[in-house]
Amino acid sequence: MNPTSAPPARPAPASVAMLLADARLPGGGHAHSASLEPALLGGLPAADVPAWMVGRATTVGLVEAGTAVVAARVLTSGPHGLDHDAALSTVERAWAARTPSRALRDASRLLGRGYLRVARSLWGPHPAVAAVAARATRSSSPPRAVVLGAVAAAAGLDAVDVVRLTVYDDAQTAASALLKLEPLDPLVPARWVLDACAAAEAHVGRVAACTTPDDIPSSGAPLTEGWAEAHALTNQRLFRA
Amino acid sequence: MTTTTPSPADTRVTTAVGVVRGSAPGAPVRVDATDGLLAVRTVSRSTDHAEVALVATGAVLLGGDHVVVRLDVADGCALRVTDVGGTVAYDGEGAGCRWDVEVRLGRDARLDWYGMPLVVSTGADVQRTTSAHLGPGARMVLRETVVLGRDGERGGRVVLRSEVTDDDGPVLVEEVVADGGRPVPGVLGPHRVLDTLNVLHATGTDPQDEAAPPLAPEPAGEHVATLELERGGRLVRWLGGAAHLSPIERALCR
Numbered sequence: 200m201n202p203t204s205a206p207p208a209r210p211a212p213a214s215v216a217m218l219l220a221d222a223r224l225p226g227g228g229h230a231h232s233a234s235l236e237p238a239l240l241g242g243l244p245a246a247d248v249p250a251w252m253v254g255r256a257t258t259v260g261l262v263e264a265g266t267a268v269v270a271a272r273v274l275t276s277g278p279h280g281l282d283h284d285a286a287l288s289t290v291e292r293a294w295a296a297r298t299p300s301r302a303l304r305d306a307s308r309l310l311g312r313g314y315l316r317v318a319r320s321l322w323g324p325h326p327a328v329a330a331v332a333a334r335a336t337r338s339s340s341p342p343r344a345v346v347l348g349a350v351a352a353a354a355g356l357d358a359v360d361v362v363r364l365t366v367y368d369d370a371q372t373a374a375s376a377l378l379k380l381e382p383l384d385p386l387v388p389a390r391w392v393l394d395a396c397a398a399a400e401a402h403v404g405r406v407a408a409c410t411t412p413d414d415i416p417s418s419g420a421p422l423t424e425g426w427a428e429a430h431a432l433t434n435q436r437l438f439r440a
Numbered sequence: 441m442t443t444t445t446p447s448p449a450d451t452r453v454t455t456a457v458g459v460v461r462g463s464a465p466g467a468p469v470r471v472d473a474t475d476g477l478l479a480v481r482t483v484s485r486s487t488d489h490a491e492v493a494l495v496a497t498g499a500v501l502l503g504g505d506h507v508v509v510r511l512d513v514a515d516g517c518a519l520r521v522t523d524v525g526g527t528v529a530y531d532g533e534g535a536g537c538r539w540d541v542e543v544r545l546g547r548d549a550r551l552d553w554y555g556m557p558l559v560v561s562t563g564a565d566v567q568r569t570t571s572a573h574l575g576p577g578a579r580m581v582l583r584e585t586v587v588l589g590r591d592g593e594r595g596g597r598v599v600l601r602s603e604v605t606d607d608d609g610p611v612l613v614e615e616v617v618a619d620g621g622r623p624v625p626g627v628l629g630p631h632r633v634l635d636t637l638n639v640l641h642a643t644g645t646d647p648q649d650e651a652a653p654p655l656a657p658e659p660a661g662e663h664v665a666t667l668e669l670e671r672g673g674r675l676v677r678w679l680g681g682a683a684h685l686s687p688i689e690r691a692l693c694r
Contacts, residue, residue, distance in 0.1 A: 251626045299614065301668045417613040425677060
């Protein structure tokens, strides 16, 4: 076989999921604490962090996961081009209506920007990534969940794995931030990451089944949202959000 | 996406208030009222404004109750709703109860409802849903206070769902699930009271209009969060230990 005419080998979706979940991937996630620093500054007792992580994995984490799932779905169905842009706009609007905190929307768009850089350099020619990239401006980017949806569409990630990836990444981001904020045995929060992922498992099926923007979960966490707003106003912080 | 046991559809009892312009020039607005588990008392009327009070006709909320309050305000009209008292959701002994508010505001219509607290007793399982559609230029100020437990109780389970749309799509979609027996850090945490002032408007209103009086007072204080929505207004929110301590309460009583 002529090696120049063979189609390039494609990585397995599981390999792509591992890459995306790996903190060594320069996506900009290291500047974020997944709301943990705002929570600790807001008065969350450190002993409550594991329960708080489970709470995230079953509330706001599912909003992000559902947004990514639906973004991927609209990008893999139907004609391309302007229709995709309109569909993405509806997805982003649904996400924004479910994310009442401006601080959290800003943080998610900043993360989206870093993720978009990764997506463009690795899957740039793919129409799903191109459609999301076209929505980014000099000052703003689609939120991280929407960019993740485009990557999922480009790399062929299953919806259930998109949900698990979102929950895992959020929990691991909080866990690694915790080590910088509160000294403790680094293996202890690793257990909490798995506990948070396990708590989300009961929801994975229904979130992965979301097809329209209206289906996206809207489970909120009022204390976390209030802490995010207070944190955005302070300069005594290590993390962006 | 809720997991509360739905009450059977036949238990829906609807209280409805419709406000439309009077038929003659200069006539007061017409108030079309239907009593349900709550009765409607018209307090006042003018050419474009009505105020009604909602009065419980019996003990609500009991297990199996399904209160529906439907408010329909026609183009250019305003409605103010007052509660005569707070509401206690009692131990339903396994039966859930529902409280649904359905709002439709016409073009440039307005609704003000500074609701009294909903107290969720231990053993109660409440699903409270507020759905609203705002016509172009419509405004809505809605206060919703939920208290987990009567004095000395931890409180039952409640699912609070809000879904507000305008002609351009969703403005606010939120579901908060709380259970006094199983507090979740980051959701309500140790707090028993979630007090929210929703100050919302549809596309077509100018929230920056300097000449317009503020829609609602501006509470300030510890733990008051102002959540600026991407579009359509904001939520002012307080979490605390007792409803009378809320800065929102203080701001409204000034």
